[in-house]
Amino acid sequence: MANKSLFLSLLILAISPLCFSEKSQGGNLYPQFYDHSCPKLEDIVWSVLAKVVAKEPRMAASLLRLHFHDCFVKGCDGGVLLDSSGSIVSEKRSNPNRNSARGFEVIDEIKAAVEKACPETVSCADILALTARDSTLLVGGPNWEVPLGRRDSLDASLSGSNYNIPAPNNTFQTILTKFKLKGLDLVDLVALSGSHTIGDARCTSFRQRLYNQSGNGQPDKTLNPAMAAVLRNRCPRSGGDQNLFNLDHVTPFKFDNSYYKNLLANKGLLSSDEILVSQNADSMKLVKQYAENNHLFFQHFTQSMVKMGNIAPLTGSRGEIRRVCRRVNH
Numbered sequence: 001m002a003n004k005s006l007f008l009s010l011l012i013l014a015i016s017p018l019c020f021s022e023k024s025q026g027g028n029l030y031p032q033f034y035d036h037s038c039p040k041l042e043d044i045v046w047s048v049l050a051k052v053v054a055k056e057p058r059m060a061a062s063l064l065r066l067h068f069h070d071c072f073v074k075g076c077d078g079g080v081l082l083d084s085s086g087s088i089v090s091e092k093r094s095n096p097n098r099n100s101a102r103g104f105e106v107i108d109e110i111k112a113a114v115e116k117a118c119p120e121t122v123s124c125a126d127i128l129a130l131t132a133r134d135s136t137l138l139v140g141g142p143n144w145e146v147p148l149g150r151r152d153s154l155d156a157s158l159s160g161s162n163y164n165i166p167a168p169n170n171t172f173q174t175i176l177t178k179f180k181l182k183g184l185d186l187v188d189l190v191a192l193s194g195s196h197t198i199g200d201a202r203c204t205s206f207r208q209r210l211y212n213q214s215g216n217g218q219p220d221k222t223l224n225p226a227m228a229a230v231l232r233n234r235c236p237r238s239g240g241d242q243n244l245f246n247l248d249h250v251t252p253f254k255f256d257n258s259y260y261k262n263l264l265a266n267k268g269l270l271s272s273d274e275i276l277v278s279q280n281a282d283s284m285k286l287v288k289q290y291a292e293n294n295h296l297f298f299q300h301f302t303q304s305m306v307k308m309g310n311i312a313p314l315t316g317s318r319g320e321i322r323r324v325c326r327r328v329n330h
């Protein structure tokens with residue numbers, strides 16, 4: 001009998017890591033986590049951010065993206081915020097982040113204000129999650145409750161940043177696989193891509209579409225020719241790599257469903273946007289639904305943001321609460 005229960009315990013211990021894939025580890029997070037330890041937290045984040053976004057609306061987009069680039073690399077653990085130092089090689093150098101990830105100074109400013117009110121209490125990972133929500137809300141998007149209680153990583157992963165974050169010229173299948181590896185599904189992919197209703201992309205992120213999409217010297221046939229001609233003006237064959245273009249050229253500073261309407265008109269900017277309507281019937285169907293029904297888009301988007309925010313958080317005594325988001329404590 002004793003042997004049998006010992007065997008069972010061992011068996012459970014052995015298989016439990018398999019049950020907790022990345023997607024299910026957010027269960028420990030909850031919105032009230034700082035209610036007693038830092039009751040002013042959400043007010044502080046909101047007030048700093050409101051001021052910043054009023055001055056520079058694009059910052060809302062940049063900060064929303066930072067949370068994504070944090071969560072897809074070893075979970076939402078503030079890893080993306082670390083600068084290089086000692087054995088740490090910063091994710092800021094990765095292909096998806098180099099010359100493009102921004103907003104780190106804003107996170108520093110929010111963290112400093114939070115530290116003043118509640119020293120050594122609130123993680124940088126949670127500040128990123130709250131900032132992503134408030135950024136969305138400040139530019140007209142939906143509201144949602146943000147589960148909290150993440151802790152900060154002790155290291156970064158440059159290779160994780162390069163491999164796990166989808167590239168704009170990845171195939172539909174590759175991008176979906178990268179989402180599935182994080183416990184996210186097709187609905188999450190289509191809904192979260194709706195983030196591209198705000199913000200900018202550099203010429204270098206979509207130039208391939210304008211000149212040589214599939215190696216045959218031809219532009220991407222799925223891109224509206226008039227729009228392609230306009231884009232080529234400021235995105236030449238060579239040079240102008242850093243020139244910026246609105247991801248949603250219709251309402252670039254408003255969080256709405258016009259991104260999906262653009263896709264249906266062959267006016268998505270990135271190849272990774274366009275493939276949502278050309279490579280998969282289920283994905284195409286969702287794009288149509290969101291284009292017709294902003295409410296449904298908002299509903300799916302908020303659910304998917306919570307799912308993304310739940311990817312593999314550090315909780316309990318794992319990780320630490322960083323004092324400064326750019327470096328580990330000791």
Ligand code: HEM
Pocket residue numbers: 058060061062063064065068099100101102166167168169175189192193195196198199200201202203204205247270272
């Ligand atoms: C589905 C796969 C995705 C791909 C391939 C992708 C790729 C990109 C690329 C290439 C840019 C432009 C970067 C530049 O040239 O500077 C960009 C911008 C952006 N992405 Fe994504 N992205 C994806 C999903 C997401 C998700 C899930 C979110 C948020 C939840 C997001 C939020 C944003 C935002 C807000 C911007 C504008 C940033 C700014 O203006 O600073 N993206 N993305």
Ligand SMILES: *[C@@H]1O[C@H](CO)[C@@H](O)[C@H](O)[C@H]1NC(C)=O
Pocket residue numbers: 167169208
């Ligand atoms: C995607 O873009 C990268 C960087 O510009 C390039 O090296 C790679 O060859 C492209 N991949 C495809 C399949 O076109």
Ligand SMILES: *[C@@H]1O[C@H](CO)[C@@H](O)[C@H](O)[C@H]1NC(C)=O
Pocket residue numbers: 212214215216217
């Ligand atoms: C297009 O790309 C292919 C391979 O990626 C290359 O061999 C070819 O020279 C390019 N053509 C033009 C016109 O740039």
